[in-house]
Amino acid sequence: MELIYKGKTKNVFKLEDGHYLLQFKDDVTGENGVFDPGANSVGLTIDGAGLAGLKLTSFFYSKLNEQGIPTHYVDANFSDATMTVKPATVFGKGLEVICRFKAVGSFLRRYGAYVQEGQELDSFVEVTIKDDERLDPPISADALHMLSILSLEEYAILKERTIEISKFVAGELEKKGLTLYDIKLEFGRDAKTNEILLIDEISGGNMRAYKGNTYIEPLELEKIILAD
Template identity: 70%
Template sequence: MKLTYKGKTKDVYALEDGNYLLKFKDDVTGENGVFDPGANTVGLTIEGVGRAGLRLTKHFFEILQEKEIPTHYVDANIEEATMTVKPATVFGKGLEVICRFRAVGSFLRRYGMYAEEGQPLDAFVEVTLKDDDRQDPPITEDALDMLGILTKEEYAVLKELTQKIANTVKEELAKKEIELYDIKFEFGRLADGQIVLIDEISGGNMRAYKQGEYIEPLKLEQMMLEN
């Protein structure tokens, strides 16, 4: 097993069979000790958040598998906080795709002249470049195409998958009377060029609320997976 990448919230190892192993850590993104799924620095360490994130990720990826929505997921080992995945290449140096159901976070900071906090949004899809130095700038479909990061045809697939997956997560949360405000995804291409969901679907990647109260990532996992 060879370490190929050390990330903020997980490390990536190459396996001999050509697949990869993701090792989930207890670090979450944020600033000044406050969790923020959109931040590009590790803000705090929460014991058990790695396994919790993996447990929820496994839960969602297996639901997507049943719906025949393409992902890189192979299997997961909760005890070891690891997930085996198919090899996939990212777009450019990496994109983050956010689907928003309510106006909060960076959306509100940017568009606060027109948007009110918490106002409903219709599964709004926003793409940002993974670029810590430039604070993950948003990028449009035209710019993605012109810069050779992905084609307009690929963008259409990306957008459709984002909305389909986000709505699946939203429906699952709603079963526990939890409302999804926004969620962040990453996508890649498999060897055959197919666009698939990669990385994770955990509490650390979304903002979820119950009766107007924000739910911390670890608490969200407990609420979602309790019987």
């Protein structure tokens, strides 16, 4: 097993069969010790966050695979907090795609002159470039096309799948009496077929979920969703 990449919340290893292994860590993104799924640096460490994130990711990815939505997920091993995935290439140096159902976080900080906190948003899709030095700047479809990061046709697929997946996740949360405010997803291209795939994770660490007006922490979210 060859270590390929050490990330903020996961380490990536290459397996002999060509697949990759993602090792989930207990580190989560945030600022000043406060969790923030949209932050571009590790803000704190939460014991058990890695395994909780893996269990929730496995739950959502398994359901998406059953529905025929393309993902990189193969299987998961909870005993060592790892997930086996298909090889995929990222767009440019990496993109993050956020689907927003409520005005919170960085959206509220930027557009607070026009919206109230918690205001309803109509599945607003926002793409940012993964670039810590430049604080993950948002980028438009036209700019992505002009910079040859992805085509306008690929952007349309990206947006459609983001809304479809995000609404699915929101529906699963709603079954447990929770409301999804926003979620951050990542996509890439299948290394063999070039098909656009959902990659990375779907966990409490990359979404904001509320029960009424109460924010649900990532570990608590995993317990609620996976409870029988």
